[in-house]
Amino acid sequence: MIQTKPSASRLRPIQRALLCAVALPALLALSPVSAKTLVFCSEGSPENFYPGVNTTGTSFDANEPVYNRLVDFEYGGTKVVPSLAEKWDISADGKEYTFHLRKGVKWHNTSKSFKPTRNFNADDVLFMFERQWKEDNAFFKVTSPNHSYFSDMGMPKLLKSVEKINDYTVKITLNQPEAPFLSNLAMPYAAVQSKEYADAMLKAGTPEKIDQDPIGTGPFSLLHYQKMRSSATRRSHSILAARPRLTTSCTRSRQMQPCAGPSCKRVNAMSCPTPTRLTSMPSARTATFR
Numbered sequence: 113m114i115q116t117k118p119s120a121s122r123l124r125p126i127q128r129a130l131l132c133a134v135a136l137p138a139l140l141a142l143s144p145v146s147a148k149t150l151v152f153c154s155e156g157s158p159e160n161f162y163p164g165v166n167t168t169g170t171s172f173d174a175n176e177p178v179y180n181r182l183v184d185f186e187y188g189g190t191k192v193v194p195s196l197a198e199k200w201d202i203s204a205d206g207k208e209y210t211f212h213l214r215k216g217v218k219w220h221n222t223s224k225s226f227k228p229t230r231n232f233n234a235d236d237v238l239f240m241f242e243r244q245w246k247e248d249n250a251f252f253k254v255t256s257p258n259h260s261y262f263s264d265m266g267m268p269k270l271l272k273s274v275e276k277i278n279d280y281t282v283k284i285t286l287n288q289p290e291a292p293f294l295s296n297l298a299m300p301y302a303a304v305q306s307k308e309y310a311d312a313m314l315k316a317g318t319p320e321k322i323d324q325d326p327i328g329t330g331p332f333s334l335l336h337y338q339k340m341r342s343s344a345t346r347r348s349h350s351i352l353a354a355r356p357r358l359t360t361s362c363t364r365s366r367q368m369q370p371c372a373g374p375s376c377k378r379v380n381a382m383s384c385p386t387p388t389r390l391t392s393m394p395s396a397r398t399a400t401f402r
Contacts, residue, residue, distance in 0.1 A: 161334070162323035163300040164244050165256040177332035178220075179303035182211055182237065183294055192294045196232060196304055196329065197282075206289030207272075213237070213280040219306050220333035223325050226312050232304070232329055234276040239307035241267075241274045241284075250314055255323045261301035266290075304329070 158174035159166050166175065184195040197211040217232040243251045244259040245268060252259075262268070270293070272285040286293065296302075306327050313321045326334055 160255055160323045161326035162255050162305070163303040164240075164259055164262060166300070167260060175300065175303060175326075176330075178326050178330045178334060179305070179328040180217075180330050181298060181302045181304060183298050185295075185298050190295070192298055195298075196237070200294075206291075207286045209284045209286075209293065210277070211237070211282045211284070213282065215280055217329050219309070219329060220327045222333045222335070223309070223321075223327055225316070225318070225321055225325065226309050226327070228306060228308060228327065230308060232306075233279045234282045235279075235307040236304050237282045238274055238276055239310060240302065240304045241271070243305075243310075244301070245271060245274075251310060251319060251322075254319045259301070261299065265296045265299065265301070267296075 158171040159168060160171065161175055161178065163171070163175045163179065180196050182195060182197040183192050183200075185191065186193045194214075196214055196217065198214045199212045201210045201212075202208070213232070213234060215231070219228040219232065221227060239251075242249045244262040246252060247257075270286050270288070270290055272287045273283075275283045275285070277283055290296075305322060309327050310319070310322050313319050
């Protein structure tokens, strides 16, 4: 068989791709990133901003930057690492988990309807569990009573009690040992919301606002959201993660309608800038812009 030597023109795209794969991460690490806004293309709008009742990747993607959980997965792996809980103790029989919560974690101060007066504490952890677990909780049916993720993890039958020992200690008792329990708490449904915010909105007669105008402790806080158009988040001052390089992050819906009206010009031009060129569409929910 006669083999022909690949031409230079056929090699160049491959060489460029390899060069970019090797050089780009190094350049990002060594020099400041000029672009301050990440534009992310999604196939649609999030269902809401409450991961406890969400079932789609679109919604989880929108919620992930806003909230934190008790524990998380190590970046790029499956090892469970501290997050809102800085450490934990497990009883010898594997049924009791005592979480020691991180102090000084502030809630986002972005809502026009509510201003937080305290930091994250044990009350918020209890609220996260009881909202999905206890049918008599005032928020069990808010937005949706279908806490399918929580139920599919077997939590209703697994949990025996969730107790507040003090403001920064929570003890969870299980009905039987569960090896993946910590890993299950690193899943999206276990995102922690503010109990103080929930109480304030319940008193105001607008409990659904906590799922529409979210307040979290994550690396980004929500700036604005327009269904079927765009949402934008701004870097927060979370003490839990390394400082993000981005100042803002923007999600554009591929299903959004043409923008019209005075407010759209401001949103499109300032909060959610239009990318100059779409360079690739590696999956249904992501796009790379240059």
